[in-house]
Amino acid sequence: xxxxxxxxxxxxxxxxxxxxxxxxxxxxxxxxxxxxxxxxxxxxxxxxxxxxxxxxxxxxxxxxxxxxxxxxxxxxxxxxxxxxxxxxxxxxxxxxxxxxxxxxxxxxxxxxxxxxxxxxxxxxxxxxxxxxxxxxxxxxxxxxxxxxxxxxxxxxxxxxxxxxxxxxxxxxxxxxxxxxxxxxxxxxxxxxxxxxxxxxxxxxxxxxxxxxxxxxxxxxxxxxxxxxxxxxxxxxxxxxxxxxxxxxxxxxxxxxxxxxxxxxxxxxxxxxxxxxxxxxxxxxxxxxxxxxxxxxxxxxxxxxxxxxxxxxxxxxxxxxxxxxxxxxxxxxxxxxxxxxxxxxxxxxxxxxxxxxxxxxxxxxxxxxxxxxxxxxxxxxx
Numbered sequence: 092x093x094x095x096x097x098x099x100x101x102x103x104x105x106x107x108x109x110x111x112x113x114x115x116x117x118x119x120x121x122x123x124x125x126x127x128x129x130x131x132x133x134x135x136x137x138x139x140x141x142x143x144x145x146x147x148x149x150x151x152x153x154x155x156x157x158x159x160x161x162x163x164x165x166x167x168x169x170x171x172x173x174x175x176x177x178x179x180x181x182x183x184x185x186x187x188x189x190x191x192x193x194x195x196x197x198x199x200x201x202x203x204x205x206x207x208x209x210x211x212x213x214x215x216x217x218x219x220x221x222x223x224x225x226x227x228x229x230x231x232x233x234x235x236x237x238x239x240x241x242x243x244x245x246x247x248x249x250x251x252x253x254x255x256x257x258x259x260x261x262x263x264x265x266x267x268x269x270x271x272x273x274x275x276x277x278x279x280x281x282x283x284x285x286x287x288x289x290x291x292x293x294x295x296x297x298x299x300x301x302x303x304x305x306x307x308x309x310x311x312x313x314x315x316x317x318x319x320x321x322x323x324x325x326x327x328x329x330x331x332x333x334x335x336x337x338x339x340x341x342x343x344x345x346x347x348x349x350x351x352x353x354x355x356x357x358x359x360x361x362x363x364x365x366x367x368x369x370x371x372x373x374x375x376x377x378x379x380x381x382x383x384x385x386x387x388x389x390x391x392x393x394x395x396x397x398x399x400x401x402x403x404x405x406x407x408x409x410x411x412x413x414x415x416x417x418x419x420x421x422x423x424x425x426x427x428x429x430x431x432x433x434x435x436x437x438x439x440x441x442x443x444x445x446x447x448x449x450x451x452x453x454x455x456x457x458x459x460x461x462x463x464x465x466x467x468x469x470x471x472x
Contacts, residue, residue, distance in 0.1 A: 102414070103222040104191060105301050105405075106182075106211055110198040111229030116258040117197050119290035120229055127294040135303055138191035140181050178207075179214045182221060192303040194221075204228070204251040224299045225407045228252035228282075232260040232271045253408035254362070255284040256292055281359050283408070283436060285328060295434055296328055299405035300365035302416060328362060329440035330472035333447055335368075335429040337455045337464040342428050343370040343399055345454040350375065352452035353404075353411050360439045364406035366431035367416065369399050371457075374413040404431075428455050428464065440470050 111117050121139065128135045178196070185191055198207060204226050215221045228251075255275075260268055275284075285296065298304075335344065349368075356364065401416040431453070435443055447453060447468045455464035 102302060103215075103412070104182075104186065104220060105193045105224040105299060106196060106215075106221050107193065107224050107298060108196045108198065108204060108207060108211070108226045109229065110204050110207075110226070110252065111256075111258075112231065114234070115229040115231040116287070116290050117229050120256065120258070120287065120292060121195055121197060123291045124294050124297065132303055132306075136189060136191045136193075138185045138189050138194045140178070140185070140194060140196045178210055179218075182214065186220065192301060193224075193298065208251070222412055223410075224301075224405070225254065225297065226252045227254050227256055227297055229256045229258050229287075230275070232257050232263060232268065234259075235271055236274050250278055250282070252282055253358070254296070255282050257284060257286045258290060260286055261289060283359050283362060293328070295330070295365075295432070296362055299363060299407045300367075300403055301405065302403060302414060305367050305403050305416060328472070329435050329437060329470065331433040331435070331440055331444055331447060332469050332471045333366075333429070333431040333433065333453060334427050334467045335453055335455055335464060336427045336467075337457070339455075339457050339464075341371075341399065342455040342457045342464065343372075344368045344429050345456045346370055346372065346374055348452050348454050349404075353406055356406070356409075358409040359436065361406075361433060361435050361443065362408060363434040364404065364411070364431065365434075366404040366429060367401060368404065368429040368431075369401055369426070371399055373400070373415075374402055374404075429453065444468055444470060 109117050109121065125137060128137055182194065185194060196207070196211075198204070208223065208226060211221070211223050215223065260271070263271065285292065353364070403414045403416045405412050405414075433440075433443060433447070448466065450466060453466055
C-alpha cells in the first residue's frame with residue numbers, strides 16, 4: 092500500500108533510465124529529446140540525474156546549457172555501486188526544487204541496469220512518488236565489436252533493458268552493419284531494437300504518456316499532431332491512431348477487453364500504448380509487474396467512486412500504469428470515449444490495425460445496453 096501522504100499533489104513522476112557504454116551517445120540522445128518535448132508542451136519540465144565516474148561533469152554542464160529544468164550529478168563512483176544510495180536524495184531534491192514532469196537517470200558507462208532498477212522500484216514503493224517508465228540502452232554500432240568482447244557490463248546493458256537504440260551506424264557499410272547485428276544477436280535476447288538518426292529518436296518511442304503530455308495532446312485539434320517527425324528521418328516504428336466515439340453520453344470503455352490487449356501485446360511487436368479514456372469503473376490498480384497504479388482512488392483526488400471519470404493509460408514494453416486525470420468537466424460533452432496511440436515495430440502496424448478494427452480489444456459499454464459506438468483505426472506513421 093502506498094503511503095497516503097507520499098504524493099501530496101496526487102501524481103507520480105515518470106523515471107526513464109538511459110544506459111550505455113562510455114561514448115555511445117547517451118547525452119546526445121537526451122539533448123535531442125528536449126526540442127521535441129518543448130514543441131508539444133513549451134512548459135514541459137525535464138530533469139536529469141547524471142552519473143559520472145570521476146569528478147568532471149562536462150555532460151551535465153551541456154544539459155544545463157540546453158535549458159534542462161534541473162540536473163543533479165552523482166560523481167566519483169558508479170551509480171549501481173556506492174552511489175546507489177544517493178539516488179533517493181537526488182530524486183527528492185529535484186522534486187522539491189524543480190517539480191519536474193519527468194526525470195531521466197543517465198548512468199555511467201559501467202553501470203548495471205538491473206541494480207538501478209531494483210533501487211528505483213524500492214524508492215517508488217516506499218514513497219509512492221515515482222514510477223519507472225522504461226530502461227533504454229544506447230549501443231555504439233561502430234565500436235560494439237571491440238568493447239562487447241571485453242566488457243561484461245556492456246552485454247548486461249544490452250540485456251537488462253526494454254529497448255536497444257543503435258547509434259553511430261550511419262558510417263558502417265552494409266557488410267559491417269550486418270556483422271554488428273550478428274554480434275548483437277549473439278546475446279540471444281528478444282529486446283526490441285531501433286536505429287537512431289544521428290542520435291535522434293522520437294520521444295514517442297522513448298517516453299510513455301504522462302499527465303502533462305496528455306493535456307497537450309488533448310488540447311490540440313485532431314489526433315495526428317502528436318507524432319513527431321524529424322525532417323528526412325526514416326522511422327524505425329509505426330503508429331496507429333485509434334478513436335472510439337459513442338452517441339451515448341454515458342458510454343465508457345470496456346476495460347476487460349482493453350486489459351486483454353495490455354496482457355497479450357508482445358513487446359517486440361508493440362512498443363508503446365498511450366491512451367486517454369473514460370470509464371465508469373476504476374481500472375485495476377496493479378499492472379502485470381505488480382506496479383501500483385493511481386486509478387483505484389487511493390491517491391490522486393478521486394477516481395474510485397461511482398460515475399464516469401477520465402483515466403490516462405501508459406503501456407511501455409509490457410509494463411503499464413493508470414492515472415486518474417483531473418480535468419474540466421465542462422469539456423466532457425462530445426469527447427471521444429477513448430483516444431489511443433499504438434506504436435509498433437516496423438512492418439507490424441498492418442497486423443495490429445486489423446486486430447484493433449475487429450473490436451477484439453476496444454469497445455464501449457454503458458450499463459447493460461449495447462451501444463452504436465464507432466471505432467476508427469488508421470495508420471498515421
